Amino acid sequence: MDPAPAEGRRVLVAVDEGDESAHALRWCLANFAARGDTVLLLYVRAPPPTYSVLDATGPAGYMFAEEATAAVDGYSKQVADAVVEKAQKLCALHGKDNGEMKVEVKVSVGDPRSVICEMVDKLGADVLVMGSHGYGLFKRALLGSVSDYCVRNANCPVLIVKS
Template sequence: MATKERKILVAVDEGEESAYALSWCLNNVVAEINSKDTLVLLYVIPPHVVYSALDGTGYLFSQDIITSMDKYRKDVAETVIEKAKKLCKHLQDVKVETRVEVGDPRDVICNVAEKTSVDMVVLDSHGYGLIKRAFLGSVSNHCAQNCKCPVLIVKRPKNVAATSTT
């Protein structure tokens, strides 16, 4: 019996929650016998914060500083993607694709999911309380409400290591 080929988008970031969600996905969703899945690892670089000389902050950045900040953001993206790819190295029949996009993570994840026609999106949950979620917004909640495919939200238990593969 042939296994249906699936395309699964996993959003990754610098946090331990993200590494745990990817590991959980690999062990519980992708690790099926004869799986021919495609795993899309997505890292989203947040947009630059725009400061105005008129807003009272006094932040004006030279082109050298902006270039340096961009290089740092790209280096972080590369590091996160490489770490995620290492977690996937034991997969045999699974194709791993990587993407790095710039923008608001909530919108980028939903847009990439739609453009690439994924069957599922896997996200971590930072477990913010009501107040933090109100101020910071919840990427996972936004994606669960706006993605046109199923969204699996994985919350890391407080006593479990992020890169555990058990």
């Protein structure tokens, strides 16, 4: 009888709607994650929009803002569910979460850069795995880069998987 696997690493994989994060997860499962590891799938939803009372003109405007906020938040939850389901299917295809490796899912709300770095600490991640969108210098300067931010601010090693 084989002994129980030793407590492995906690590998946090940031997933989103992009092909880059799916590629990073596939690469991680095939080449990095090992028996005894826990793969933590993290999806960060954008916070629901907020409207001030000044945005609405009269009670009808305020009610419309509430409905719009609820619709956007509902859609955001649907997207999160779809992304998480896709990531879990990738794990199942690679034979993970079969007793040799655990898979856990976390969904959080906020700015992805700060939430990912906070979750590294909160979840005790030993390594953070992320995909890269491959933005050039100009786009990265304009849009910012979640992976660049995490490389500089996460309290663990960060593995960036290029497409």
